[in-house]
Amino acid sequence: MRITHEADYAIRVTYCLALAGGKLCAKDISEEAGVTLRFALKILRKLTQSGITKSYKGVAGGYELNRAPSEISLGEIIECIDGPIAINHCLANEFQCTRVGNRRECDFHRVFGEINRSLRDQLCAITMDRFLPSQK
Template sequence: MYITLEADYAVRIVNCLAKNGSRMDAKALSAATGVTLRFSLKILRKLVAQGIVRSYKGTQGGYELARAPQEIPLGEVIETVEGPITISRCVGGDGEFQCTRVEEGECRFNRAYAEIAKLVRDRLYAIHFGE
């Protein structure tokens, strides 16, 4: 299981804002994180919509964290761009995907996948940007 490039970039952007401690414009964020300006803006829109980052318009505009860094868990940033953290499609239960099932109709591996996903999610939510 890999974290996508978009999630990696989102973590870089939030971490940069946390370390900087003040408002930064998108161009400065892009330069500081090595993320293209276009991709930075796409990610910032998602972070703003989730309430992780606050945006300001105008000549003194830019972006800053909407909460203290120690209140922002790594898992929330990742889930903002990735969606729910799961390790298997059968864990989501949305019915879109088929998986191997036993006679009772329950996936043989669903419970193990769900437990592993919970461990990963719990660990990612235990790490905050203010640490």
């Protein structure tokens, strides 16, 4: 499994907003995250649709996190952009296995499913506050 560039940038965008602790304009987010403005806007639209960020329109508009960084996980951000985490195509619901009639009887499917659950659980356990500087 490889996280797409878009999901990687979405993590960076979310981190910038977490670090700011408030509202930022898209231009500032794009510069701080190292993403083109057009790509940042595409990512911000997806993050807003999923409830990770909220947007404000108008002259004083911008974006901010919709929840505390401690409530936003890497897994949630990745799935917002890339869809459900799946290390193998046989884990997708629409996949039709040509090897066995019933996926539940397949040892490979079972093992990949266990690994996938573990990976997803680990990504969902890591929240954005982990990356913020300590408040001393």
